[in-house]
Amino acid sequence: MSAPPVRRRRPHRLSLRARLLVITLVLVLAALLGSTAALAVLLERSLVDQLDDRLQAAAALAAQPPVVLVAPGAPAPQVRNAVEGALTGDVHLVVLRPDGAVQRVVRPATGSPPALPPLDAAAVEARGERPFEAPARAGGHAWRVVATPAQGGTVVVAVSMAETDETLRDLGVLALSIDAVVVVLVAGAAWFAVRAGLRPLRLVETTAASIAHGDLAPRVPDLASGRTELGRLSAALNGMLDRIEAGDAARAATADRMRRFVADASHELRTPLFGIKGYTELYRMSGLPERADVDRAMGRIEGEAARLARLVEDLLLLARLDEDDASGGLPLRLSPMDLRTLAADALHDLHVLDPGRPVTLTGPGGGPPGSAPVLGDEARLRQVTSNLIGNAVAHTPPGARVRIGVGTHAGEAVLELGDDGPGMTAEQAARVFDRFYRADDGRGRAGGGGAGLGLAIVQSLVAAHHGRVEIDTALGAGAVFRVLLPLHAEAPQHAED
Structure with a gap:
């Protein structure tokens, strides 16, 4: 079975500066939107609680005995005015019979009235005079409603949430506008901060480019403390460059010594070899007619051969001495x-x-x-x-x-x-x-x-x-x-x- 192909990660299309800036803005925007949403929820809850308190106070006022709302010719305007004085906005005030049917509309809504659920005596008792929300009949803003038992029926007081919705909408527009301004300011500040923070990396990039072109002399300046990431990176790069430069210098020196060694060895080996070759050619050409000449030539050949043997032995000894001890260099009998x-x-x-x-x-x-x-x-x-x-x-x-x-x-x-x-x-x-x-x-x-x-x-x-x-x-x-x-x-x- 063949090995599965290795998936290579695609390189980022954005630069490091752009990615840092985008991440910063995303985090800031998320924090701003989260805080704005939390503020809106808390404000809505506070406004609704305040509205419920006023609504319950108005309902208690409307349900006080004697219940004059059901008597013909009773002074209903006084009750209506008292309820309207306790509440602001559109108010809907009705009296229901015990079976939940409408007995009288004391104060009709100016807009779409609330769509009330069944509110017979049992339902009202189950709700326990707690405010609840009801939608508008023809659509629009919702209503907050309180049903309070009264003599001979139920008093229902409802107030529109239009003002609360408008307050929340205005707050949302203002908060989003502020968030937009903050994002723009943070983007500008983050751009300058990231640019200043990445300046040492640009110097590292410049140094690396110089090294790529063969110049090992530049070093990364110490622009940050050694306890920071950039400081440790600069120290590591400078140490690496020192070792590379020292290694290149050592290799160049070794290569130069090797060239000189080969040239000198060739010269020293050539001298005795040419002497031996010259005497052998002279003998082959019958240039040594006398026995004494032959003996003299053989003596010179023997001397040159001995010199050559000593030279080879010295070179082999030096080569063995140059070897590392761990790799089997010259053994010493200490x-x-x-x-x-x-x-x-x-x-x-x-x-x-x-x-x-x-x-x-x-x-x-x-x-x-x-x-x-x-x-x-x-x-x-x-x-x-x-x-x-x-x-x-x-x-x-x-x-x-x-x-x-x-x-x-x-x-x-x-x-x-x-x-x-x-x-x-x-x-x-x-x-x-x-x-x-x-x-x-x-x-x-x-x-x-x-x-x-x-x-x-x-x-x-x-x-x-x-x-x-x-x-x-x-x-x-x-x-x-x-x-x-x-x-x-x-x-x-x-x-x-």
């Missing part, structure tokens, strides 16, 4: 050790590489060497010292003094290697750990030098041990490379000084 062992071995290696070079073993910055216990991979840390020694031999003139310092300082284990070579400028020192960077002009490479990966490997291996590498140098004042690693209290104590 164990307690003392950096004095590495310093002593470095001293012996320098004597072997350059017997005529003066080398001293001291503490950090001078003084006697000290213990430097760490938790590290001894093979990888030996690679660090080997690269530092090779860098010192390659970039200092023969006979230049080298100092190896080992110990602790400021709660860290320190292994440093200093030389009295030509030193480096601040710009060269800032880039000395970059891959394939060689400060040839400032330090004078001897013996061809390397590919410029040794110090990059040193920095990566030390960082893998949660340490750091520092350099102190100045042009003409030599250089000191300082490896700082976290101390480990349980390292064994070695005494190879």
Whole structure:
């Protein structure tokens, strides 16, 4: 069975400002109409109650004994005038027999009289002199009626509700007019209020449009408190823009470093490959007639192949160091050790590489060497010292003094290697750990030098041990490379000084 199609909500045709304005006006209009209707109901009830009170008073006056309304020639005008004085508007006053038939019309209605229900003695007694409403016979305004028992019959007093209806109608017209004025005023005020309230959203829209065109520099200004919705939205957008801009800058820097890395790697790999290719082509073209020439060419090919192998191994090591530990990067076999062992071995290696070079073993910055216990991979840390020694031999003139310092300082284990070579400028020192960077002009490479990966490997291996590498140098004042690693209290104590 196929999945039911997903219903997509149609986008709103009205803008947010228009929708807010419409919702505000609808709510205000509903409140005004509701209050007007409630006021009309309450006023109608009050007017009817007042009319009923006067009607009952007039009925009581008309029913007072002696009942003169049924006697021929009785002074009915006096009763009629008394009733008319108690009531206003059109009045209808009749006397009914006990069976409900009309005995006498004392005061006829000027308009359409009320259509009275059956009012015999039993019906009148059941109503209990309570006012009730009756329609007009020929249509028109309704009547309020009271039937009161009297001597020999029933007195019925009715008054038209025309005045009450007109009062309610006039009030309704006035209230609706006021409501219309209020709606217009509220619409104007709401338009300005919504426009001012949505101004930050327009700034957000402008900023988003700039971002869409590739400009990540603009930021949403802080126009509202951080505890409001707009304030939190502005802070969230600015934070997002900061992360996007930082991410773009990091990606651009990474892409630039990758381009330089590929270019430098291609150049370094091409040099030994072209050397090997040149000697093989020379051999194929019979350009090496003597055995000594062949041996010399094979020696050069072997040297270039070894150089190529070292370069590939260094690149693979750096690639593994660049991997995240969680994804299976370079495994470290950590164990307690003392950096004095590495310093002593470095001293012996320098004597072997350059017997005529003066080398001293001291503490950090001078003084006697000290213990430097760490938790590290001894093979990888030996690679660090080997690269530092090779860098010192390659970039200092023969006979230049080298100092190896080992110990602790400021709660860290320190292994440093200093030389009295030509030193480096601040710009060269800032880039000395970059891959394939060689400060040839400032330090004078001897013996061809390397590919410029040794110090990059040193920095990566030390960082893998949660340490750091520092350099102190100045042009003409030599250089000191300082490896700082976290101390480990349980390292064994070695005494190879």
